[in-house]
Every structure is written in structure tokens, then in C-alpha cells.
Amino acid sequence: MAPLADRAPQQSTASPAAPPAGHPPVLPNYPRAHVPTKPVLSRDSFRRAGGHAPSILDTREALLVTSGRVAIALALRQMGVGPGDRVLMPSYHCASMIEPVVWLGATPVFYRIHGDTQVNLEDVAAKLAGAKVMLATNYFGFPQNLSALRAFCDQHQLMLLEDCAHCFLGEHQGRPVGSFGDYAIASTMKFFPIYEGGCLVSARHSLAPVRLQAGGFKFEAKMAVNALEDGFEYRRLGTVRRLLALPLGLKNFLLGQLKRHSHGAPAAMAPRSSEGGFGFDPAWLHKRGSLFSRLMLRLVSRGRMGELRRSNYLRLQSALAGLPGCRPLHAVLPERVYPWVFPLYVDLPGPVFDSLKKDGVPIVRFAEYLWQGVDATVCSNSVELSRHVLQFPCHQELQEQELDWMIDKIKTAMLAARAP
Template structure:
């Protein structure tokens, strides 16, 4: 049986009026993928990778250089488009090991994929120059980095193509984009979502918002509607109701009862040409970009300061440079297995990018990637986190890592 404890605070941005009317509305917009002159909205960022490869046309040169630190959503589109992933090393700061990348290039190499891990932009000028020298196409993977600039270069401008995941930065449950500052994308043909797909995009967003009480006076009404919807879906599918976590009869469940759900990247090759929903485009267009940027940086800084004195861990990025807009707060754990279940069971949302590396990658390809796959936990720092939620997460982290005893109560009890 699989049991995933409920997350007491939202893992990703939540829809509410503040998302559209943030206090920084009217401030200068930061650099973002929205600035690209060529845009192709899609359903998910992984689909944008497939579309970029299709637009390039791999032909006889099918090898795609990808980082050894990766997730399935980066590899599966390559395989679906007939590409062959070749893995290069990263350095401890997650930047490209260009010397290793050069060693792995062959006459069959056509594409280089470079992600901006966790929103911290890679310095890509040297990589861009190397790609130009060897007639290689550079895809800038901005799934973790919708905003920002480094080396004076705005996000997305160094790649021939850039892909983004709008749902990771905006209050949505789906959405991505393929953009380019260099190549027109008008030859890419996508299909519009059906009416049911459009409605699903809206319903999923509102349901997630109601889960965390973000719909104000309408919250109770929507919760009842969504409970009824879930009941009807279960009846139609003849599914039994959700079961309690597995534990001995009469005993309270413990962190040891936690069994992670099977990993799924979310990539579906049948949906490669599915365009982004009108809802996702509207929310992205109406959201206050400066509010998103300021709140994410502020929340990251709060988590960074709180982690300084925590034992058994250290921040992957101990400094937040100007121009960087984080996706999450990555924390390197000394003993990940000892704390993971406790944090999850307490209701803390944890993201594990790269937890499952592609099983056909040769062991020892990149020791840093293999180490980070096990030891880096990512915690939310998005703009929708309320102050009491952020403080609660910090208190739980402290209690678990210091072994100080009882955990703080559910954050709702501390809501203003």
C-alpha cells in the first residue's frame, strides 16, 4: 500500500486575488521568459523539450548532451523524439563542467540541454560560445527559472530555445512554454485544449486553492463541491474510499508507515502538441511579476537565515545574488534517510528533484549528481506562502533536525 501524508502547507503557488493584484503591481517587470519575441504555450515544460527537438530535427545527429543530475521529465522527451541522452558532469555549485561536456561530444552530438537548477541561473556565455564553435543547438532549460538574469544576460536569451514551466511560478496546476529569442516558432503546430480540458484546468486550480483556504468566504462552498466531485469520481470508477495509512491495529501511525508514491514525470508523448489552456495564459498574463519575484526572494532569504544554525544540513546556495529568483530552497542533508520520513509525516512538503536518475546512466558518471540525488531536499519558497506557514515549516525543520521533541501543531492553528 502507498501512503503519502497530507501536506499542511502548499507546495506550489496557490490561486487567490493577491496572486493577481500583488502589492508590487505597477513596479518595473523583471526579465522573464515572457519577454521572448517567439512564444509557444504548451501544457507542461517537458512537452516543450519534445517540441524543441522536433523543431530542430535530429536527423542523423541524435545525441543530446544532458546533465547527469536530471529528472525523468528531461530524459523522456529526448527518447520520445528518437534522441540519445549523453550525460555530462556538473560541478558542486550545479554549473556545467564544460571540460567534461567537451570530452563527451561526438560527431553524432546535435543538442546541448542546460538547466538552471532551482532558479539559480547558469553562466552560459562560455557554453554558448562552445556550442557555436561546434555547430550545436543549445536548449536553455528554464523549468526552474522563469525570471532573472546573470552575466548581464536575461533568462532564456543564451539558448537557441528555452523551455519553461509556468505552473511552478504561477498559481496554476498546469502550463508550460517553449520560447526563443533567436528562432521563429510559427511552424510549430499545436492543438487547442478541448472544453473539458479547459474546465479541468480551472477546476484543478480552484480545488488546490480551496484545500489551503485561499478562496475566502467561498472556501466552504467550494470544499463541499469538490468533496462531492471526488465522491462521484470514486463511485463512477468503482474505487474504494481512501484508506488510512498502514499500521498495526490500535496503534497510531508513525513516520515508518510512510511509503513514497511511485515516481511519474508527467510527460505524455500523446500530449506533445497540446497547447496551454486559456486559463493558464490568462493567469500568467494577469499576475504581478514583480510581486512574485519579491516574495520568492524574501521567503528564500528567511529560510536561508533560519538554516544557518540548523545541525545536519547546509544550504546548497548560501547566498542569493541579485537577479536570481528561486524556484525552491534546496537544503543538503547529512542524513537524508533519517529525516525524510519524519518531515513528510509532519506534513512538510518536500520536492526531490533528481531523486530517480535514469537507470541506464552508467554508475559513477558524476559522483556529485549521485550525491545530490540522495541528499538534496527542496522546500517551497513561493509567493503564496503566508508568514505563519513559513514559520511553521522552519519550526518543524528545527525540531526534526535537532531532535528537540514534540513537533509544532498544524499551521492552521496559528493562522491570524
């Protein structure tokens, strides 16, 4: 797809206007997705397949934490970011990328991106004054020109934070993603069948100064049980579900009673990122990832993950090719790229989004709400992408019939949106 022109965006939107920063939006009451939006645990999760898929964990050192946003905060701390500092941030973003910067007292300075999501280095160069760190995002699993970004940061004495929240797997010019930044972060819960998880890595600096603590028994138990329940909800692990039906039913009853009779809000047992919430919660800043999640990172096959993500992506691309009213954000899937999702540019996103959500089709809307003040005058490409790009899962735990059903629903919604 040719880059989008840097022009004023269309006014049609797929969702309400962005809420004030720090305030979650009021969302329509759509039904539960009939297909898992993210990987869920199944018997096949542990099947060895595919070759070696390079990943961010192939860098020198890694710490497993509870979310990508926590990893961003820890990375910025390690880079000495504090009150009054300026951090160069992409104008195409979600709030969880910006909130750690604000929490540290620093100022986010938003730079432009091109229509294909690549960093606009000319705009970055115009905003260097007083900047200490540049965060660059590998959107949807497609790496930036990381060698060029590294050279640019070295030239201008900037520290580079490589955001691999969408890009746990992959490489650029023969090196794994995450190895170009001074620090890099990832969101493991986007790629593994786990309920929480992120990581902080560095190919250039020791992570020994970062001290992490265990989250406690309640946290550990909740992360394991919730990951199992996510699998049960989508009809995986049938035998395990039947064996655990009684104790899990009792657990849900007791939790319900506890909430009913408790005075005040109970202490959070999971990070907001796991519960689908907005905001950055510093209470989880020094908690290590759960034992269950760390175990899954060892047991789940990265080779199978990479192979199936590419296969599912290409199947979506082939099935939707030529469909009027939409086009893939990227015309080609390069070798050694392992997508997080399948990003689809939709001409009329409003009716398509609403129709698909009502049918229970899982849609990810990255950057649906841009930070206050980030509008077309800051970067029209970012506004255009935030309104028109819908993302659909292509993860390794999708079953063939689920993918077929999703493709059929997308085609139906696209054709209906263009009907007179």
C-alpha cells in the first residue's frame, strides 16, 4: 500500500471521540467475541513445530515483568528520565505507551510517522531540542528501519527505546528485534496464552540494578487460573475443564460472596493491563511476572507460534484480496516478520466496526484514542490510521473453522457497508 498522504483526515470514525487523558471511555455493550482475540491455552500450545523464530529474548539480558507498560516505565527509569525531561514519542500510539512518561514527570513530544507507520526522521530531527530518549514502535509486528534509527540516535546522542509490544518475534538485517535499542520492551501476553506478561531487555546495558519481587500467592494463583479459564471459555482443554469444574465453580461462588460483603474496593489481584483497563498502575512496577507466565515462555513453542502467525496472516490477506472498500495496510509480508495482528485499512470503518462487533468478531483497535492534543495538525497520518485501520487476530491458537468464520463475517460486513 502506498503511504497515506499527509492530509486532513476524513471525519467518519469507528468509535466515539477520545476521552480526556486518564479517563476510560464509555464503550457500547457489545457481545463477547466468539473467537479468541489473543492466544488461549490449548493442548496444541506445547506442540513443537516450525524452525527457530528469532525473538526479543535472543538479546543479552531480559527481565520478565507483568506488562509492557511496566517495562516502559522501568526502561525510562534506567535511562535516567525524570521530571522536566523530554521524551520523543510516536504520534500513533495507545495511552499505555504515554502514561509511564507522564508518571515519571517527563514531557512526551510527539513526532510524525509516515502512512506505512515508519518513523518520519525529518520531523524527529526538528524536535530534538532538549530530548533525552526516543521511543520507536514496531507496529503490528513489522519492524522499523532499526539500523537507520540506531544510527540517527547515535548521531544525535539520543537513547533509543525499542517498543516491541507488537513484535515479540522477528528480526531486522539478521539481528533479532529488541537488539537495536539501548533498551527494548515487549508484551508477552499478546503472543503467549497467558493472562499477564511483559519483558524488558537490553543488548547494551546491564539490568542488574532492576530489582523485582514476587507478586504473592493470590496473584500467582489468579494468573494460572485465569489463563486456564480463558482456554475453557473458547472450548479448549475440555478434559481439564471437566476435572476442574467443581473447584472453579466454588472459587467463583466464594469470590462473588467476598465482593458482595466487602466494604470498599478490594485490592487489585492483577494489573490493569490484564483486566482490559486503562491507566498505569505503579503498584506493579517492581513485581516480576507470574511463575505460570514464566513457565509458559519456556514451554510454548516459538517456532509454531511464528509459523502459524505467518500462515494465518497470509490466509487473511489472500481471502480479502480485491474486496472493495478495504486493503491490507502492508501489501507484502516480508520474510522473518511474524505479525501480531492483520491490520486492514477500511474506507468506511464506522458501520463495518459496529457490524462486526455485534456479530462477536474480535477486533483490535490500536490507537483508537490518541493522547489529548494529538490531532491532524500534529500528524494527519496518525489520525487517519487510528480511524481507518482495524486489526484482526492471526495468532497461533486460531482454529481453522474460527478463521473461516471470521473471514466470512468480514466479507459480509464490508459488502453491506457499501450497499446503497
